Amino acid sequence: MSAKEPSALNAFERQVEWIMFRFRWIFVILFLLPASLIFDSYHFVRNYFIYKLQSAPRAHGRKVARIKRQVREWNESGKKTKMCTARSGWSTMSFRFPLYKKNMTQINTDQLVDILEIDEKALTVRVEPMVTMGQITRFLLPLGYTLPIVPELDDLTVGGMINGCGVEASGRKYGMFQHICVAYELVMADGSLVTAKKFKNPSTQEETDMHTLFFGIPWSHGTLGFLVSATLRIIPCRPFVKLTYYPTKTLEEMEATLREEAENRENEFVEGLLFSKDRGVVMRGRFSDGPIDNTGKINSIGRWYKKWFYTHVEDLTKTGKVHTEFIPLREYYHRHSKSIFWELKEIVPFGNNVVFRWLLGWMCPPKISLLKLTTPPTLRKLYDRKHVLQDMLVPLDRLNETINVFHKEVEVYPIWLCPFNQPSCPGMVRQRSGKSIMYVDVGVYGITEKKKIMTHTKGFQMMYADTYMTRSEFWEMFDSSIYDWLRTKYQCTQAFPDVYDKVCKAARY
Ligand SMILES: Cc1cc2nc3c(=O)[nH]c(=O)nc-3n(C[C@H](O)[C@H](O)[C@H](O)COP(=O)(O)OP(=O)(O)OC[C@H]3O[C@@H](n4cnc5c(N)ncnc54)[C@H](O)[C@@H]3O)c2cc1C
Numbered sequence: 315m316s317a318k319e320p321s322a323l324n325a326f327e328r329q330v331e332w333i334m335f336r337f338r339w340i341f342v343i344l345f346l347l348p349a350s351l352i353f354d355s356y357h358f359v360r361n362y363f364i365y366k367l368q369s370a371p372r373a374h375g376r377k378v379a380r381i382k383r384q385v386r387e388w389n390e391s392g393k394k395t396k397m398c399t400a401r402s403g404w405s406t407m408s409f410r411f412p413l414y415k416k417n418m419t420q421i422n423t424d425q426l427v428d429i430l431e432i433d434e435k436a437l438t439v440r441v442e443p444m445v446t447m448g449q450i451t452r453f454l455l456p457l458g459y460t461l462p463i464v465p466e467l468d469d470l471t472v473g474g475m476i477n478g479c480g481v482e483a484s485g486r487k488y489g490m491f492q493h494i495c496v497a498y499e500l501v502m503a504d505g506s507l508v509t510a511k512k513f514k515n516p517s518t519q520e521e522t523d524m525h526t527l528f529f530g531i532p533w534s535h536g537t538l539g540f541l542v543s544a545t546l547r548i549i550p551c552r553p554f555v556k557l558t559y560y561p562t563k564t565l566e567e568m569e570a571t572l573r574e575e576a577e578n579r580e581n582e583f584v585e586g587l588l589f590s591k592d593r594g595v596v597m598r599g600r601f602s603d604g605p606i607d608n609t610g611k612i613n614s615i616g617r618w619y620k621k622w623f624y625t626h627v628e629d630l631t632k633t634g635k636v637h638t639e640f641i642p643l644r645e646y647y648h649r650h651s652k653s654i655f656w657e658l659k660e661i662v663p664f665g666n667n668v669v670f671r672w673l674l675g676w677m678c679p680p681k682i683s684l685l686k687l688t689t690p691p692t693l694r695k696l697y698d699r700k701h702v703l704q705d706m707l708v709p710l711d712r713l714n715e716t717i718n719v720f721h722k723e724v725e726v727y728p729i730w731l732c733p734f735n736q737p738s739c740p741g742m743v744r745q746r747s748g749k750s751i752m753y754v755d756v757g758v759y760g761i762t763e764k765k766k767i768m769t770h771t772k773g774f775q776m777m778y779a780d781t782y783m784t785r786s787e788f789w790e791m792f793d794s795s796i797y798d799w800l801r802t803k804y805q806c807t808q809a810f811p812d813v814y815d816k817v818c819k820a821a822r823y
Pocket residue numbers: 522523525526529737738739740741795796799
C-alpha cells in the first residue's frame with residue numbers, strides 16, 4: 315500500500331468544499347427526494363402496465379433486432395471506434411463516471427428493461443439486462459418465488475451483476491450472482507445472436523464454444539458481447555426471514571462464528587457487521603412463515619419510520635444478547651437500501667432522527683443515480699480524497715489479516731462481511747483448488763481521515779470500486795486464460811476494449 319498524495323487546496327477551496335458537503339442535505343431534501351419519488355412512481359406504473367399487457371416478450375425480439383442492426387452498422391462503417399453500451403455514466407451504481415464512453419460507439423441497450431417470462435417447471439426466470447433488483451423482488455415474491463441471490467441496492471441491474479459481479483448474504487449457499495445464471499443471450503461483435511450456457515457433456519464444437527463463453531462472461535464488463543437477456547434460477551420462498559443476531563466481542567470470535575454459521579447448511583442467509591475492530595454481530599437468516607412458535611416478534615424494518623437497519627443492529631450488539639426476530643422477506647432483501655448502507659448519514663446527517671423519519675422517511679432514500687448526477691466536481695474531489703470504497707473478496711481464513719490491514723490503513727466502520735461460496739470453475743475469478751472454498755466479501759465504505767490507496771491486497775477486488783492497480787497487477791489477480799481465448803475467437807479485440815481499460819482509474823472520472 316502507498317499513501318495518496320495530499321492535493322494542494324487553498325483555505326478558500328477547502329471552505330467551499332466543506333460548505334457543500336455539510337449543506338448538501340438542503341438540496342437533497344428539496345429536490346432529490348421528490349424527484350426520486352416521481353422517477354420511481356413512473357417506473358412502477360410503467361412496469362405494471364407492461365406486465366398486465368404481457369407485451370414484453372413480443373417487444374424483446376424487436377429490441378434485439380435493433381441492437382443487432384446497430385452492431386452490423388458499426389461493422390459496415392469500418393469499425394472506427396470500439397463499442398460499449400449507451401447507458402449513461404450517472405445511472406450506474408459505482409462512484410465513478412466511465413470516461414471511455416465518450417470516444418466509443420454507443421450501442422443502445424437502454425430499452426432492455428423488462429422481465430420476459432417465468433418458467434415454474436424449470437424454476438427459471440428470463441429477464442432483460444436492465445431489469446433491477448427492486449423490480450425483480452416486486453415481481454417474484456408475490457408469486458412465492460425469489461432469486462437465490464438478490465444483491466441489496468434496489469437499482470442494481472442484472473446486466474451489471476453479470477458483467478460485473480454481485481454478492482449477497484445468501485452467497486454462503488449459492489455463490490455469486492453469476493452462479494445462479496443458467497443462460498445468457500448475447501449479441502456478439504459480428505452482430506450475431508448466440509446463447510451461452512452450461513452443457514453437462516458438450517458434444518459438438520458449437521456446444522463447447524457456448525459452454526466456454528458461458529464461463530467467460532462474468533466480470534468481463536461487456537468486453538465480449540452485449541447481453542440482451544439472461545435466464546436465472548428461481549427458488550420457492552416464504553414470506554419472512556427468521557433472523558438471529560449473535561454479538562461478537564473479538565475478531566477471532568467474529569471469524570469463528572461467521573465460519574460456523576456460513577457452513578451450517580440450514581442457514582439461508584449469513585452476514586456480519588463489524589462496528590469496531592473487535593465488536594461486531596453475525597446475523598443468520600432462515601426462510602419462515604412468521605412467528606408461529608412464539609420465538610420472536612415481527613419487525614417490519616422497511617417501514618418508513620423504522621430506524622436504519624445497521625443502527626438497529628448496532629443497538630442490539632450493545633445488549634450483548636442473542637436476539638431473534640422475523641423480518642418480511644422483501645424488507646430483508648432491501649435492508650441496506652434505505653440508508654444506502656451507511657452512506658446516507660454523510661449526506662443527510664439527521665436522516666435517522668425519529669422526527670425526520672416520520673415526516674420524510676417515506677421518500678427515502680434519494681436515488682443513487684440522481685445523487686451521482688448532481689454531485690458537483692468540488693464534492694467529487696472531496697470524496698476522492700476522503701472516501702473509501704473497497705470490496706475485497708478473500709478466503710474466509712484471511713478475514714482476520716484483511717481486517718487488520720483495513721483497520722491500520724483506513725479505519726472505517728461499519729465493515730460489511732458477506733460470506734460466499736466460490737466454486738472451482740473456470741472464468742476470470744478463479745481458484746484452482748478443485749473444491750469449493752468459502753470466501754468473504756469485506757466491504758469498506760465511508761469517509762476517513764487516513765485514506766490510503768489499496769494496491770497490494772490478496773484476493774479479488776470488485777471492479778466497480780476504487781481500483782488503482784496497474785495492468786500487470788490486474789492480470790495477476792484475475793485469470794485471463796478463457797478471456798483471452800474468447801476475445802480472439804469472437805473478434806472482440808477490435809470491437810471492445812480490454813476489461814482493464816474499462817475499469818482502471820484512467821478510464822473513469
Ligand atoms: C490456444 C487456445 C486454444 C483454445 N481452444 C479452445 C477450443 O477449441 N474450444 C474451447 O472450448 N476452448 C478453447 N480454449 C479455451 C480454453 O477452454 C480455456 O483457455 C481453458 O478452459 C483454460 O484452461 P484450463 O486448463 O484452466 O481448463 P479449465 O478452464 O479448468 O477447464 C476446461 C473446460 O472445462 C470446463 N469446466 C472446468 N471446470 C468446470 C466446472 N467446475 N463446471 C463446469 N465446467 C467446467 C470449462 O468449459 C472449461 O472451458 C482455448 C484456449 C487457448 C489458449
